[in-house]
Amino acid sequence: MKILVVDDMPLIRHVLINMLRKLQFDDLVEATDGVQAFALLHQQHFDLLITDLYMPKMDGKVLLKRIRDDEKLASLPVLIVTCEDSCEAVKEIIAAKVSGFIIKPFNLKVLSDHLNLIIADANKK
Template sequence: MKILVVDDMPLMRHVLINMLRTLNFPDLVEATDGLQALTFLKNQHFDLVITDLHMPKMDGKTLLNRIRDDQELTALPVLMVTCEDNSAAIKEIIAAKVTGFIIKPFNLNVLDNQLKKVLKQQ
């Protein structure tokens, strides 16, 4: 499974990547924002996107909308990582057809459970 990890904070990307490797997901690519992620998505095949919600240039919600609006990418699972507690913002992301949420702070078990849910849906 090839996973694109999108987060503007290098530390958060590295924590997530280390967790994914621990869970035996070695095929990982990292992007610093939604714009860079879209470039990767146009040029490579991915099985999953894990993206932060709040980022400069293009945030996670806009990235999710662009993925869902693209016929070639529309079925791609997207996990949203966020510390957002605004229910209206969460409802907007759910309406945009996010595959799942990971609420910060999270641990290895939370990530593992979300990945298992994604794998079951495929």
């Protein structure tokens, strides 16, 4: 499974990538913002996108909308990771057809559980 990890903070990307490696995911690519991520999504095939919600240039919400509006990318599973826990923001993301949503901080089990749900859902399609 090839995963694109998007976060503007190098430390968060590093932690997330290390967690993914512990879960036996090794085909990982990094991006620093939504603009870079969207370009990578058109250059390479990815099985999953994990993105932060708040980033400069293009945030996770806009990135998700652009993915869902793009015929070639619309079915890509997207997991959003964020510190945002307001009910309204969560509702907006769910309405935008996100595949999963994790509130920071989280642990390896939470990440694993969400990935298992996303993979199971993708396998149904």
